[in-house]
Amino acid sequence: MLPVIVVHGGAGWIGKERAEGSCRGVQEAVLAGYRILQRGGSALDAVEEAVVAMEDNPMYNAGCGSVLNELGGVEMDAIIMDGKTLASGAVSAVKGIANPIKLSRLVMEKTEHLCLTAEGASRFAKAMGVPEVEEESLKTDYSRKRWVENLAPGSNPVESQMGKMGTVGAVAIDSQGNVASATSTGGMLNKMVGRVGDTPCVGCGAYADNLFGAASPTGHGEAIMKVTLCRLILFHMEQGMSPEKAADTALDYMKTRVRGIGGVVVVNSSGDWAARFTSDQMAWAAVKNDQLHYGLYKGESFTLPVTST
Numbered sequence: 001m002l003p004v005i006v007v008h009g010g011a012g013w014i015g016k017e018r019a020e021g022s023c024r025g026v027q028e029a030v031l032a033g034y035r036i037l038q039r040g041g042s043a044l045d046a047v048e049e050a051v052v053a054m055e056d057n058p059m060y061n062a063g064c065g066s067v068l069n070e071l072g073g074v075e076m077d078a079i080i081m082d083g084k085t086l087a088s089g090a091v092s093a094v095k096g097i098a099n100p101i102k103l104s105r106l107v108m109e110k111t112e113h114l115c116l117t118a119e120g121a122s123r124f125a126k127a128m129g130v131p132e133v134e135e136e137s138l139k140t141d142y143s144r145k146r147w148v149e150n151l152a153p154g155s156n157p158v159e160s161q162m163g164k165m166g167t168v169g170a171v172a173i174d175s176q177g178n179v180a181s182a183t184s185t186g187g188m189l190n191k192m193v194g195r196v197g198d199t200p201c202v203g204c205g206a207y208a209d210n211l212f213g214a215a216s217p218t219g220h221g222e223a224i225m226k227v228t229l230c231r232l233i234l235f236h237m238e239q240g241m242s243p244e245k246a247a248d249t250a251l252d253y254m255k256t257r258v259r260g261i262g263g264v265v266v267v268n269s270s271g272d273w274a275a276r277f278t279s280d281q282m283a284w285a286a287v288k289n290d291q292l293h294y295g296l297y298k299g300e301s302f303t304l305p306v307t308s309t
C-alpha cells in the first residue's frame with residue numbers, strides 16, 4: 001500500500017497576512033507525518049506527528065494559538081483514532097499542556113476510557129509526566145485581540161469565528177493499510193467555560209476504520225455534532241462513494257440541514273484522498289507517491305515533488 005497523509009489547518013476565511021504562514025504550516029506538518037510513513041511507520045504515529053507540528057505553530061487554533069474562552073482562558077479539545085481496532089482517545093477542556101493530541105494518545109493507550117475532561121485530564125497528564133505549561137504561553141497577541149473584540153456588546157463570536165477557524169487535523173493510511181485520524185482545537189472563540197465541542201467526540205471530531213477510511217473535520221462544532229460529520233462521511237464511503245463525493249455530500253447536508261459551514265480531510269482504504277470545504281478557504285496539504293499537494297482557496301491545488309520541498 002502506498003502511504004498517504006492529508007492535513008488541514010482549519011476551514012474559514014484566512015486574511016492575506018496569515019495566508020502564507022497558514023499554507024507553509026500545513027506543508028511542514030504533512031511532511032513531518034509523511035517522513036514517518038516513508039520509514040514504514042504507522043498511520044497513528046504520522047497523524048500524531050503532523051498534529052503536534054500544527055499545535056506547536058501559533059498560526060492555528062490548537063495548542064499555542066488556541067482561541068480564548070469567555071473568561072480569556074485556554075481550554076483545548078483533541079482526539080486520535082486507530083482504524084485498525086477502532087480504539088480512540090480524547091481530552092476535552094484541558095488546560096496547561098502544549099500538546100493535547102499526545103495526551104489523547106495516552107488516554108487511548110493507558111486508560112480504559114475514551115475521553116477525559118478538564119480537571120481529570122490534567123490529573124492524568126500529571127500522572128503520565130506530561131509537562132505543565134503556563135497558560136499564558138499558549139496565548140498569542142492575535143488570540144488576545146480577538147477575545148477582546150468579541151467581548152464588545154453586540155459582537156457575534158460564532159459569526160466572527162466562522163471567518164477564521166483554524167482547528168487542525170490529519171488522516172493517513174500507512175504501508176500496512178492501517179488508517180488513523182487526529183484532530184486538535186482550542187474550540188470556538190469566546191466559548192462558555194466547560195464547553196465541549198465536536199473534536200473529542202468519536203464520529204464527530206474524527207473517525208477511522210480500516211474497512212472504509214478516515215476523516216478529520218473543522219467547522220462549527222455544534223453543527224458537526226448534529227450530523228456526526230466524520231461517521232457520516234465513512235457511511236457514504238461504505239455505500240460506495242469516493243472520498244471527494246462522500247465529503248461533499250456530507251458537508252452539503254450539514255450546510256443545508258443545520259446551516260453549518262466546515263471542511264474535512266478524508267482518505268479511504270484504497271488510499272484515495274480528498275480535502276473539501278464549504279467555507280471560503282481551508283489550508284490543506286497532502287502527500288502521496290512522493291508528491292506534495294496543497295491549496296488554500298476553493299478549487300486550488302498545487303503540486304511539488306517531495307524531495308524539492
Ligand SMILES: NC(=O)C[C@H](N)C(=O)O
Pocket residue numbers: 010011061165166167185186187188197198199217218219220221222224
Ligand atoms: N475551529 C473549529 O473547527 C472549531 C471546532 N470544530 C470546535 O467547534 O470546537
